[in-house]
Amino acid sequence: MTKKAVLKYWENVRKLTLRVFDLFPPDRFDYRPVDDVRSVAEQFDHILICELYARIGMLTGIWDIAPFSGERDLSRATLREKLYKENKKTLGLLRMLPEGQFIKVYNTPFGFISGEAIIYETIDEEIHHRGNLYTYLRLLEIAPPQMVQNYGELFMED
Numbered sequence: 001m002t003k004k005a006v007l008k009y010w011e012n013v014r015k016l017t018l019r020v021f022d023l024f025p026p027d028r029f030d031y032r033p034v035d036d037v038r039s040v041a042e043q044f045d046h047i048l049i050c051e052l053y054a055r056i057g058m059l060t061g062i063w064d065i066a067p068f069s070g071e072r073d074l075s076r077a078t079l080r081e082k083l084y085k086e087n088k089k090t091l092g093l094l095r096m097l098p099e100g101q102f103i104k105v106y107n108t109p110f111g112f113i114s115g116e117a118i119i120y121e122t123i124d125e126e127i128h129h130r131g132n133l134y135t136y137l138r139l140l141e142i143a144p145p146q147m148v149q150n151y152g153e154l155f156m157e158d
Contacts, residue, residue, distance in 0.1 A: 014087045041074035054122040
């Protein structure tokens, strides 16, 4: 897939993640099905952390989770705004990367990985955690949205 198509796909993935976010009642962001799993807020925060980790790593070559540790604002309003704005920023910055840098191989803590693979991995991570959140919604007796979103027009030529 071209860089443009991959980023368009990620934008679509995030739109659905935000739809899932909006289905959670404000008083249920601390919900976790069992004690040893992330809460709703922590799941969304993890999606954000993974995105920032990939973006910062690709743009600076610094692969460090430390800036994301410690106390974080997991309030509903802050998380929603960050999920939206940071993804817009990530997509904008990645769109400006020359195609060669997008396919460049990066030396990461997980081995040598192309930029394209890093983006796919980050998208997969978001979808994986969104799947967990679908289960949380079901346990709260809330129907999650359909997973298939806009694929008909998503890959049409501009």
